[in-house]
Amino acid sequence: MAIIEPILTVLGPHPLWYDQLGYVQPRTGNRSRNNAPRNTYRTADGAWVAVSTSAQSVAERVMRLVGRPDLVDEPWFTTGSGRAEHADELDEAVGHWIARHTRADTLAAFEKAEAAIAPVYDIQDVMADPQYRALDTITTVQDPELGPLRMQNVLFRLSETPGAIRWAGRPHGADTDAVLTEAGLSEAEIAALRATGGTR
DSSP states (O other): OOTHHHHHGGGTTHHHHHHHHOOOOOOOTTOOSSOSSEEEEEOTTSOEEEEEOOSHHHHHHHHHHTTOGGGGGSGGGGSHHHHHHTHHHHHHHHHHHHTTSOHHHHHHHHHHTTOOEEEOOOHHHHHHOHHHHHHTSEEEEEETTTEEEEEEOOSOOOSSSOOOOOOSOOOTTTTHHHHHHHTTOOHHHHHHHHHTTSOO
């Protein structure tokens, strides 16, 4: 499978919209044109979280959590499109609240409010995540020069043919003789190349 195909599915109905309506959605960053609040927000400790409130009830709980229940009573708040039109105001309210709390406290508060939120990982988070560890997504490979190296594992580890990383990278020149022999050079010709620094 070409990797561009599953990635294209992330766009959802965009091919259909373009085919039938000639519509090209402009860039919106992490926002949605159909709903709000939906964005990434920076926490007090410099981390990032992603918030999505596609359901009306979730949007209401989030605005109450961040201390802006007044916005829930606005007529435009009753639809996703109405909230999307007021994304700046909603983002300011959510972002201001999150900016005053650590990532851990923010995640805990949103979970208690039953509102969709997730941490935005950097590689340090990936390396420490228990689910990635359980999957062995980041595995340890022994290297003769550098010792143990942690690197991304083989993507598809099937039960019958699990696949494995044989080495992190071969040392420089480790396979030169084999490659030159396969190319038809004799041992004497290879030795001559080595003696002249690789020139003929």
